[in-house]
Amino acid sequence: MNKVVRITQTGGAEVMQIVDVPVGAPSAGEVLIKHKAVGLNYIDVYFRTGLYKQVLPAGLGMEGAGIVEAVGAGVTQFKVGDRVAYAGGPPGAYAERRIINASVLVKLPEFISFETAAAVMLQGLTVQYLFRRTFKVRPGQTILFHAAAGGVGLLACQWARALGVKMIGTVSNDNKGELAKANGCAHVINYVEEDFVTKVDEITQGKGVPVVYDSIGKDTFLRSLDCLSPLGMMVSFGSSSGAAPDFSLNELSSRGSLFITRPSLMHYTAERSELDLMAAELFAMLEAKKLTVNINQRYALDDVARAHQDLERRKTTGSSILLID
CATH class of the missing domain: 3.90.180.10 (Medium-chain alcohol dehydrogenases, catalytic domain)
Known part of the structure; x- marks a missing residue:
């Protein structure tokens, strides 16, 4: 049995x-x-x-x-x-x-x-496809990654550091923030105490980021779009707070002709x-x-x-x- x-x-x-x-x-x-x-x-x-x-x-x-x-x-x-x-x-x-x-x-x-x-x-292969295939990050770039102290997030902190990428990570408390920093996160935002859109704007000096990796969904989705630079990509790969809301495609054009994708590991590993x-x-x-x-x-x-x-x-x-x- x-x-x-x-x-x-x-x-x-x-x-x-x-x-x-x-x-x-x-x-x-x-x-x-x-x-x-x-x-x-x-x-x-x-x-x-x-x-x-x-x-x-x-x-x-x-x-x-x-x-x-x-x-x-x-x-x-x-x-x-x-x-x-x-x-x-x-x-x-x-x-x-x-x-x-x-x-x-x-x-x-x-x-x-x-x-x-x-x-x-699962978590490591997820970071691999997110960073190497969905949006291939490059040295010197600054990116935004939500839930930076989770299993995927901590691997992303380390992988970004290894690639020479500056990662802005959001966390729900200061202890998680310290953990993310210890794993290589360049900037940490406690989204409970700070507005992450405002902080990203400050960190990037108004330029925004070329990509946002968002596994939270409903609570962060639209605000994540506000963090992107023109022609930036929103990678929505999870929904821990609930499914992302319906939205108009005009939300993408009005923010600078943004791109959006909802990837799944199983499609990347099918072959x-x-x-x-x-x-x-x-x-x-x-x-x-x-x-x-x-x-x-x-x-x-x-x-x-x-x-x-x-x-x-x-x-x-x-x-x-x-x-x-």
Whole structure:
């Protein structure tokens, strides 16, 4: 039997149930993984609450790391005993074991622990595509990144510093601000006490920034547009405060012919070759110690409800994981 987290309805943290299900055998193209650690991300909350739709009953969790226990027909890249990690596929990582398509897996180098892999795959690959593909930041640029003390945010602080980019990060309190600075954020704005649009204007001497990375959504969306320089890009890649509001395209033209995009990691990793390249760059950054993963919260699988509550109440900093083994 296999302990997994299931939801039969959407709602609060209480809808998550831990149940035992049989462990099946992988079909063609699939792999059975025994998890060692699983990542906790805000996207998991979106699936639990129903903001992101899925057929119920369903699992939760988008990333994990562990050991291959069995492979299905046609799988040649992986073998039993391989250390692997992933970020993608349908939700279902909150489990002792799971069967998943081999196309989303990558082999895990020995220098990366299972805990680090579970914490960094989704968040690290997210920063990779945000900075290297969605809007390719360049040395000397000043950018705005919301939620700078979260898991994605702290990796973004470090990656921006490594690329010679000055990052303005917003945070909800001074302690988180100090954490963002310690990880390389050039300027920190406590948006609870300061107007971030005014502060960005001061920092950039009225020029604005070429790109805003916004995972907050409703509470920051329109104000983020006000931080952009003409021809700037708004990258809306999350909605922790709720979905971004509807708006008129005139909001873009009136602010200087702005661009806007709503990217998803799964589209960037859809091709195997792209996933391999992205993971290779992420692993190289970790090996060179240009990135350090801040795992500040660890939970047992049985404590998954408390973990979600901590995420939603913004009690967490850095990365959070579920320890399976």
